[in-house]
Amino acid sequence: MQRTHNRSEASRLDSERHLHPYTHPRKIEADGPVVISGGDGIWVVDEDGNRYMEGLAGLWCASLGFSERRLADAAYRQMLELPFYHSFAGRVPEVTARLAAKLMDWSPLPFARVLFANSGSESNDAAFKLVHYYNNAKGRPRKKKIIARDRSYHGSTAVASAMSGLSAARKVFELDIPGIVRISCPHYYAYGLPGETIEQFSDRLVEELEQTILREGPETVAAFIAEPVIGGGGVVIPPPGYYDGIQAILRKYDILFIADEVISGFGRLGEAFGSTVFGLKPDMITVAKMLSAAYAPISALYLSEDIYETIKQGSDTVGVFGHGFTYSGHPVAAAVALETLRIYEDDGILDHVRRVAPRFQDGLQALSDHPLVGDVRGMGLIGAIELAEQPALRKPFAPEKGVGAYFLGRALANGLILRAVPGDIITFAPPLIINEAEIDDLMSRVRLSLDETSSWLRQQA
Known part of the structure; x- marks a missing residue:
């Protein structure tokens, strides 16, 4: 799935005037931001109409998604x-x-x-x-x-x-x-x-x-x-x-x-x-x-x-x-x-979390067989996969390779927003309202993005 992205007026103005939190200024100057213009359930929509599953609930916070009328x-x-x-x-x-x-x-x-x-x-x-x-x-x-x-x-x-x-x-x-x-x-x-x-x-x-x-x-x-x-x-x-x-x-x-x-x-x-x-x-x-x-x-x-x-x-x-x-x-x-x-x-949100959390955690654990994944961990509706060059030895990738950043780019292209932290650790914390079908969809997008990252690494070798 290829996402379209055009430099809009909003993107241009933002890249010229806005200092973004926890973002490299040079990246914004060069590429402009992804301008988010709407939301629906666990999804957000950019100004070009592309839909993204929000796998981190914004910043760990949008527990009820992006369209709760109440x-x-x-x-x-x-x-x-x-x-x-x-x-x-x-x-x-x-x-x-x-x-x-x-x-x-x-x-x-x-x-x-x-x-x-x-x-x-x-x-x-x-x-x-x-x-x-x-x-x-x-x-x-x-x-x-x-x-x-x-x-x-x-x-x-x-x-x-x-x-x-x-x-x-x-x-x-x-x-x-x-x-x-x-x-x-x-x-x-x-x-x-x-x-x-x-x-x-x-x-x-x-x-x-x-x-x-x-x-x-x-x-x-x-x-x-x-x-x-x-x-x-x-x-x-x-x-x-x-x-x-x-x-x-x-x-x-x-x-x-x-x-x-x-x-x-x-x-x-x-x-x-x-x-x-x-x-x-x-x-x-x-x-x-x-x-x-x-x-x-x-x-x-x-x-x-x-x-x-x-x-x-x-x-x-x-x-x-x-x-x-x-x-x-x-x-x-x-x-x-x-x-x-x-x-x-x-709405019994805590009961819902307890019902769907096993599906979420099982989905994460299923990723442990991927050759890029060194560690999988989580509980409830929070989790992480830690990428590694040699998982059996717990050897991480060199930071300058930018493996986590590349994976995030592929995930975005595949309609999924996640976050990487230092050490090529990919973090997950979807809205609490996510259902089991959406969890399966999320994990499919993650595996696809991991496979694409593996292909990229092989081309770099």
Whole structure:
């Protein structure tokens, strides 16, 4: 299937005026963007009329696809009723108050409050600030360091980028902020030692956390931040026993646990939260993306009772809790998020994910026989295939070969949008509404694109 693409006026203007996130500027200048003009279910349509299956739900977020009328109607009604109001100085939009209560109904643990923002980046940034606030209010001004992991992704604000373990988020920006300490990524395929079992690998990483805390000084280490499943770093599924060991160490040294559920929250893994899947008991949880099915920008930070009570004590010293954004809990975004949660409940979306996830995971595993595929992993409706030059030896392709990028180009030509991350890792996270026939279609397009990539590689040899 060959996709047509003509440089339109929109494409030309964009390539001359728009600096794209996470895109090489030279590529946009040379080729122009693919201009998306419409959407229907799990499909998007470009300005030339080409249809693409969205295999990453946009950016892990369009859980209900691209044509859910109930969400459009909710936004429209709220626009007519109250298009904006803030939550500062003791005031709040009614719909924002209702959303806060509804989020508590969904909470995996008995949290005390939620703090709204506009993106996962902002909520992770707020979590960083509250770690400082919390320990200052408790009279522990030295206890400020945050431990994060290699290959993690926590957002694009300055602090969220600094906590992230991806070089593109930090390197040229020089965002190695003091007080952020990094430990290993729990990716056994990439980092397991020769002869090391997955159980030994897990034990080694738990021991690394404890030794890092002891090296830094337990009195200086305040929090650990982790995605239940690492998303942007390549869909890394933690090994069995990993989180049990990690949480025991955190409790031992009185260290807060921040669970970044920006990707995993609201059904991606087959449960409402990844914390439930892995038995996590975090002190804070950040959510965004599928909170509103991506129809409006909104995020939230769940706070434990202890953190909330400490915030109250700290506010006594200055008379106010000095944090927030103009658009925190914006009523239109709150209305869309509230309706999203109702749709999840009304339509049994989590049950649907649990029904179709085995088909999705079986489809991914069937790709493991392809000569380009070194590793396949996933759970629920998230997954990845890691391409390799010599799969049996776990030997990756040289980055300069651009194998992952070539595969993405073939997938696009075959009507499928996916994403590659460093290491030629192809990531999958389709809208939660995908059905089994669409899953089979997606996997057929992937295999075709892999075959075409193999042919290209043979021509390069």
